[in-house]
Amino acid sequence: MNLQHLPNLSALRAFEAAARLESFSQAASELFVTHGAVSHQIRGLETALQTPLFARLGKRVVLTEAGRRYATQIRAALHAIAAATEDLRGGRAQRLVVSVLPSFAARWLMPRIGRFIERHPDLDIEIRASSELVDFARSDVDVGLRHGRPMPTPGLHVETLIRDVYFPACSPSFKGGRRPATPAEMLSFGLLQSCGDEPWRLWFDAAGLHDAPEPVHGPRYLDSSHLLDAALRGQGIALVRSSLAADDLRAGRLLRLFDVDASSGALTRAVCPVALRETARVRAFFDWLTEEVRASDAAQPTPVGLSARASTERSSPSDDR
Incomplete structure (x- = not known):
C-alpha cells in the first residue's frame, strides 16, 4: 500500500x-x-x-x-x-460520553454506574439520557445503549448485552396482597398499559389467552420507567421488561406473576463507531457492561404462580425505545 x-x-x-x-x-x-x-x-x-x-x-x-x-x-x-x-491531545481520551434511553438509564445503568466510576477514577463519564438515536458522525458520543429489534448498522460495532423477556408484575401490596391464581383471572384485575413496546397481546399469546383483548381502559405510560413506578405504587399490574424490573424484583419491591415469558425479539445492545471500540475508555466500558450483565443474570428472582413456561416471538412496534 x-x-x-x-x-x-x-x-x-x-x-x-x-x-x-x-x-x-x-x-x-x-x-x-x-x-x-x-x-x-x-x-x-x-x-x-x-x-x-x-x-x-x-x-x-x-x-x-x-x-x-x-x-x-x-x-x-x-x-x-x-x-x-x-x-x-490527552484531554478527550479521559472523557467517556454515553447515550442511553431514559428508562434504561434510570432502572439499570444509574444504580450500577458507581462501580464503573470507582474502578476508573481517571475517566470523566457523561451520561446523556435521550430517546433520540445518536448520529455518531456528528456528535461526540462514544457509546450508545439501545433497545429494539436489530437493524443494519454500517460503520458501527455492535454487541448484544441483554435479551429481554416480558412478564406481568405488581407491588406485593396491590389489592391487599391478593394475587390472581391464573392468567385468565388476572384479566379482571387492573392492568396498566404501555404506549411503548410492551403490548399485553404479546404476553396473552404466550400464556394461551388468545381471545383476550388488549386493555383499552386505564392509565397509559409512554416511558417504561414510569410504567414500573406505577406498578411499584400499587396502581395495577404492569407488563414489565426483565432488565428494567430486575432490581425491584430482587429487593422485593415488585412481585412477578406467573412463570410465563414473552419476547418481542428486541435486544439491548451497546453500539460505537468501529474505530473507537479498542480505545482504552470504550474498551473499559464494554468490559464493565459485560460483567454487570452477567452478575444481573446470575441473581434472577423466582416467579410465583404457574410453573409452565412459554415464550413467543412477535414484531416489536418500535425500535430503540
Whole structure:
C-alpha cells in the first residue's frame, strides 16, 4: 500500500459529509465552504479514483453502489484519525460520553454506574439520557445503549448485552396482597398499559389467552420507567421488561406473576463507531457492561404462580425505545 497515492483529506471529508447527508449543499454548510467547493472536490476525487461516486439526478445526488461502499470505509477511517488525534491531545481520551434511553438509564445503568466510576477514577463519564438515536458522525458520543429489534448498522460495532423477556408484575401490596391464581383471572384485575413496546397481546399469546383483548381502559405510560413506578405504587399490574424490573424484583419491591415469558425479539445492545471500540475508555466500558450483565443474570428472582413456561416471538412496534 502506497500512502503517497492517498486522496486529499479535504476531498475525503467533503465526500463523507455529502454521502452521509446526500446533499452537496448541506455538506457545504457543515464544512463552512461553498457548494461549488464541495462539488469541485468530489469531482476531483471521482477523477482520481476513475469511478463515479454519485449519480446526479437533476438537483439531487444519490450515491452509486461503489460510492456507498467507499463512504462506509472512509467514514471508519476518518473516525480512526479523529480518535488517534484526540488520544494524543490527552484531554478527550479521559472523557467517556454515553447515550442511553431514559428508562434504561434510570432502572439499570444509574444504580450500577458507581462501580464503573470507582474502578476508573481517571475517566470523566457523561451520561446523556435521550430517546433520540445518536448520529455518531456528528456528535461526540462514544457509546450508545439501545433497545429494539436489530437493524443494519454500517460503520458501527455492535454487541448484544441483554435479551429481554416480558412478564406481568405488581407491588406485593396491590389489592391487599391478593394475587390472581391464573392468567385468565388476572384479566379482571387492573392492568396498566404501555404506549411503548410492551403490548399485553404479546404476553396473552404466550400464556394461551388468545381471545383476550388488549386493555383499552386505564392509565397509559409512554416511558417504561414510569410504567414500573406505577406498578411499584400499587396502581395495577404492569407488563414489565426483565432488565428494567430486575432490581425491584430482587429487593422485593415488585412481585412477578406467573412463570410465563414473552419476547418481542428486541435486544439491548451497546453500539460505537468501529474505530473507537479498542480505545482504552470504550474498551473499559464494554468490559464493565459485560460483567454487570452477567452478575444481573446470575441473581434472577423466582416467579410465583404457574410453573409452565412459554415464550413467543412477535414484531416489536418500535425500535430503540
